[in-house]
Amino acid sequence: MPWHTEILENEYSSDMANDITSLTDYLQLEEVLFDELEQKIYAPSATGPAEALERYSKGSLADPQQRHPNWNRTFELGNDAPEAGVLLLHGMSDSPYSLRALGETLQRRGFSVLGLRMPGHGTLPSGLLDLQWQDMAAVVELGMMHLAQQAPGKRLYIIGYSTGAALALDYVLKYSSSAEPQAGLPPVTRLVLISPAIGVSPAAALAKWSRRLSQLPGLDRLAWLDIAPEFDPYKYNSFATNAGEQVYELTRSVANRLASRPADAPPLPQMLILKSTVDATVSNNAVVDRLLLKLPPERDELVVFDINRVASNASLLINDPGPFTTRMIDDQQLPFTLTLVTNSSANSRDVTAYTKLPYAAGHSHTESLEQAWPASVFSLSHVALPFPPNDSLYGKQQPSGDRQIFLGQQAMQGERGVLKIPGDFLLRLRHNPFYQYMQTRVLQWLQ
Numbered sequence: 001m002p003w004h005t006e007i008l009e010n011e012y013s014s015d016m017a018n019d020i021t022s023l024t025d026y027l028q029l030e031e032v033l034f035d036e037l038e039q040k041i042y043a044p045s046a047t048g049p050a051e052a053l054e055r056y057s058k059g060s061l062a063d064p065q066q067r068h069p070n071w072n073r074t075f076e077l078g079n080d081a082p083e084a085g086v087l088l089l090h091g092m093s094d095s096p097y098s099l100r101a102l103g104e105t106l107q108r109r110g111f112s113v114l115g116l117r118m119p120g121h122g123t124l125p126s127g128l129l130d131l132q133w134q135d136m137a138a139v140v141e142l143g144m145m146h147l148a149q150q151a152p153g154k155r156l157y158i159i160g161y162s163t164g165a166a167l168a169l170d171y172v173l174k175y176s177s178s179a180e181p182q183a184g185l186p187p188v189t190r191l192v193l194i195s196p197a198i199g200v201s202p203a204a205a206l207a208k209w210s211r212r213l214s215q216l217p218g219l220d221r222l223a224w225l226d227i228a229p230e231f232d233p234y235k236y237n238s239f240a241t242n243a244g245e246q247v248y249e250l251t252r253s254v255a256n257r258l259a260s261r262p263a264d265a266p267p268l269p270q271m272l273i274l275k276s277t278v279d280a281t282v283s284n285n286a287v288v289d290r291l292l293l294k295l296p297p298e299r300d301e302l303v304v305f306d307i308n309r310v311a312s313n314a315s316l317l318i319n320d321p322g323p324f325t326t327r328m329i330d331d332q333q334l335p336f337t338l339t340l341v342t343n344s345s346a347n348s349r350d351v352t353a354y355t356k357l358p359y360a361a362g363h364s365h366t367e368s369l370e371q372a373w374p375a376s377v378f379s380l381s382h383v384a385l386p387f388p389p390n391d392s393l394y395g396k397q398q399p400s401g402d403r404q405i406f407l408g409q410q411a412m413q414g415e416r417g418v419l420k421i422p423g424d425f426l427l428r429l430r431h432n433p434f435y436q437y438m439q440t441r442v443l444q445w446l447q
Contacts, residue, residue: 002041003056003124003230004238010036011127012119014138023074023114023146026139030074030117037123053405055230061405064233071097071234072122075115077104078150082112084189084446085151087143090115091162091197092243095122097234098161101388105439106446112151116143118164125230128240129223133167133250140171141185148186155189157446161386162281163247165196169254169268169291176266191271192442195279195382197251199286232407234393255286258294271300272445274438276380277325278307284324288334297335298358303441304328305434306342307379310349332361339441341369341434349373351434369437376409380429385438387431394430 010033012026020026042058042065051057055064064070072095086106088099096115103113119135120127147156160168168191175185221227225244228237273287284304292300306325328338335358344350349372354363374396389396391408398406408430432438 001056001230002045004126004224004227006040006124006126007129008033008036008040008123008127011123012139013135014132017138020142023142026142027074033123034073041124053229053231055233061403062231062233066404067233071095071100072117074117075100075103076150077107077113077115079107079110079112081110082151082154083110084155084157085112085114085147086446087140087147087156087158088113088115089140089158089160089164089167090118090121091164091195092247093121093125093128093236093239094162094164095234097393098386099159099164101391101435102159102386102439102442105443109443111446112147112154114143114147114150116140118167121236122234125236125238125240128236128243131240131242131246133246133253136163136167137170137250140167144171144186144188145184156186157190157192158188159192159194159442160196161194162382163197163250165191165193166198166247166250166254168193169196169198169258170250172268173254173257173261176268188269190269190445192445193271193273194385195275195282196273196287196291197247197282198255198291199251199283231405233405251286255290258290261294267296271295272303272441273301274303274305274385274441276305276382276385278379279382281382288328292334292336295336299336301337301339301445302328303339303341303353303438305380305385305432306340308349308373308377309343309346310373329356329362332359334358341437343373344368349375353437369434371434374433377429377433380432380434384429384432385435388435388439389431389433391431396431396433 010029012020012029020029041056045056045058047057047059052061054060055062057063059066064072069075075096086103088096088103090096090098096117099115103115107113116139119139120131144156158168158171160166171185172188172191175187223241224238225241226239230237273292275284275287277284287302292302304325325340328334328340337358338356339353341351341353344352351369351371351373353367353369355365356363387394392399392402393407395408398408
């Protein structure tokens with residue numbers, strides 16, 4: 001389709017660094033970019049009932065321009081006298097919408113909030129064909145410098161989701177390097193990393209070879225790991241091979257720098273990490289081994305959302321994440337605080353948060369969430385954590401009277417291969433039933 005082949009000429013790349021030197025410059029270029037998107041894609045695309053679920057059909061149920069604002073674009077949520085500044089970094093193939101809910105809450109609490117659109121995102125899946133992770137890293141620097149100007153002398157934080165978490169780590173590794181610190185980069189007080197991309201599948205290392213082969217005649221399909229209908233207004237369903245390569249290269253760069261940091265390097269900011277114990281996208285063990293164990297002791301925290309461990313669910317599991325949670329619970333040498341959000345007992349759907357302090361043999365604190373696992377939910381997912389249950393796109397229930405597409409919790413049955421929306425898409429949980437608890441922990445961490 002055109003959105004897989006058309007290349008937008010006004011997308012940012014780090015080659016433009018000499019001309020795009022501020023967020024204002026970047027936003028001006030973004031405005032031109034979206035005008036180009038309108039002219040090349042939306043204007044000539046067909047409209048009508050057959051295209052009702054087509055993201056790139058003007059006026060369709062999935063057209064992001066029908067939602068106000070269009071959360072595919074960089075957004076600012078300011079305050080006249082901000083308490084602090086927060087930069088929001090979304091993941092690969094996502095958009096600023098993914099951290100919108102947290103951003104709005106933080107604004108109400110007095111923070112100045114900047115939600116960046118990463119280059120290649122929010123427009124066409126083809127934007128990921130030539131993207132380099134350094135392009136995104138350069139925009140993070142522009143965002144931090146802008147935020148420091150909007151909240152002068154105030155604490156600055158970064159909340160990174162998925163690949164955005166790896167970009168947050170890349171940024172703090174730059175300004176805290178003892179060998180070649182980059183002057184002029186504003187420091188970060190604390191980090192919040194949600195479903196962080198610290199380690200990805202080793203198969204991702206093969207992505208660069210598929211991408212190179214895709215340049216040969218007849219092998220252009222290899223440029224894509226997946227080509228799918230585009231019905232999600234704020235996330236690409238198609239995924240370019242190069243996108244997988246860039247995530248791999250970014251996470252490898254971050255891991256190598258963490259592993260080789262000298263003992264006298266300036267300390268990295270304290271980190272709150274929130275993660276589902278089952279995650280089809282990134283590695284749990286990598287979060288511990290490549291990141292948390294490389295940091296100074298007794299200052300960081302890992303919050304893990306376990307699976308629904310009601311006994312009747314055990315027979316349905318292909319791969320029980322028990323070994324990871326058992327490792328976390330049994331290891332008395334863990335230098336960070338661990339909170340496990342799980343069933344209160346094996347026969348109850350009620351949920352309790354058990355907190356284990358650094359180097360402790362068992363949990364030292366319990367907190368009832370005063371809620372239970374939804375009956376139809378067996379786990380969270382990589383994509384679920386930052387979205388509240390009342391999210392109008394991915395939530396538990398479509399808002400009354402809303403005629404826009406709803407991609408949240410649905411009960412649809414029939415024969416496979418009939419719907420445009422794949423069965424795997426409908427099965428994957430896209431909101432967090434325990435979002436309120438997660439939000440509370442984030443707000444406490446940023447005080």
